[in-house]
Amino acid sequence: TCADWYRAKTDWDVPTERVHSIPDVLKGLEITLQLFAPKGGKVIVPTPAYMPFLMAPERQRRELVQVPMQQKDGRWVYDLDAIDAAFADGGEVLILCNPFNPIGRVMTRDEMLAISEIVDRHGGRVFSDEIHAPIIYESRAHVPYASISEVAAGHTITAIAASKAWNLAGLKCAQIVLSNDADVAIWEEDGGFSGHGASTLGVIASIAAYNTGQDWLDEVIDYLDGNRRLLAEMTAELMPEVKYGMPEGTYLAWLDFKETAVDCDLATFFRETARVALVDGGACGEVGERCARFNFAMPRPMLAQAIEQMATALRAI
Ligand SMILES: Cc1ncc(COP(=O)(O)O)c(C=O)c1O
Known part of the structure; x- marks a missing residue:
């Protein structure tokens, strides 16, 4: 069903026998480092990154190389020269996250x-984490990295799961x-042994999600679309000094507080105030x-309340 999903939603004709169940996507990263990139070279992570990507290399006794994304005309883009230099300096694996947690970018074919x-x-x-691929807004479409060319297919391990879009993370099944x-x-x-640990319940739930869950997911994406827009409107109105570019995929927002007076840990600040x-x-x-990084996958009244409370906290500084 995962291969069918890729065929239905993208141009990637994945042979079914090349899709294997694993317990979760982070296990997929571990397997990639252990089995498919055994030299022990550095792990290149474009940042800002999903937090465990910054911890996983060290757990596998690898050196982490952070390559900051750049902002061009308000849009995040890869620093290709820095990625090139990181490979030249002993890089072995590049972690790509598409759609990109936490900044919400959906990669274009040309970028890839x-x-x-x-x-x-x-x-x-390349380890291509496509866990958020089912959650993409209107005009954008998911292009699997391994599908863009034979060259990319030749150096890529892809990981995906139904767990984000259909909220099944606790059931432990990814591909x-x-x-x-x-x-x-x-x-x-x-x-076979590396992939051991996917749960039977998770496999059954993933099959149901990929096979029959699209109508439900379309409604969820529609709702999330409303949330990402509400966040834009309310941020502009109530916290205009906070910068936010609407994500192209995922239910995560990246909020930039550099023009506000908060200069402490933002998680502590907003939790306490x-x-x-x-x-x-x-x-x-x-x-x-x-x-x-702010998760806006919540009922809309709760989102509005959260933004109002954040704006009040900022005004009180
Ligand atoms: C980009 C990304 N990769 C991996 C994960 C973790 O997935 P799993 O529980 O399948 O390891 C998450 C969860 O937030 C995620 O956002």
Whole structure:
């Protein structure tokens, strides 16, 4: 059903036998580092990043290299020169997150082609985390990184799950997708044991989600679309000094507080003064300092209340 989902929603014709159940996407990253990138080289992570990406390399005795994203005309873009330099300096694996938690970007084919050229030139590998792929807004579409070319397919391990879009994370089931014969051979040798641990209930729920969950998800995305717009409107009105660009995918917002007077940990500040829980951007990498990652997947009245309470807390400084 995962392969069917990719075929239905994207141009990627994934052979079913190349999709394997694993307990979760982070396990997929661990498997990628252990089995498919065994040299022990550095792990390159574009930042701000999903927080565990910054911790996983060290747990696998790897060095982490943070490559900050850049902002061009209010839009986040990859620093291709810095990625190139990181590979030249011992990088082995690049972690891509598309759609991008926490900044909400959905990668374009051209961006991915440029990245794949760099990875290929250095003989590197990509771990493509596509866990948020089912949650993309209107005009954008998900393009799986491994689908863009034979070259990309040759150096990529993809991980996806129904767990974000259909809220199944507790059931422990994700999928790893192989896209070249060499990786299939490695999986056949060692992969079965690595992938052990997906739960039967999770497998059944994922099949149901991928097979029959699209109508429900369309309604959820519609609701989330309303939330991301409400957040834009209320932020502009009540906290105009806070910068926010609407995400193209995911239910996460990246809020920039650099023009406000708050200069302490934003998670502590808003939890204590506004009763709102969010993640301080510093946990997503150095580039995230004085920013915050805010999850807006909640009932709209609650979202409005959260924004009002945050605005009140900022005014009280
Ligand atoms: C980008 C990304 N990858 C991985 C995960 C974790 O997924 P899993 O529970 O399947 O490891 C999350 C959860 O927030 C996520 O946002």
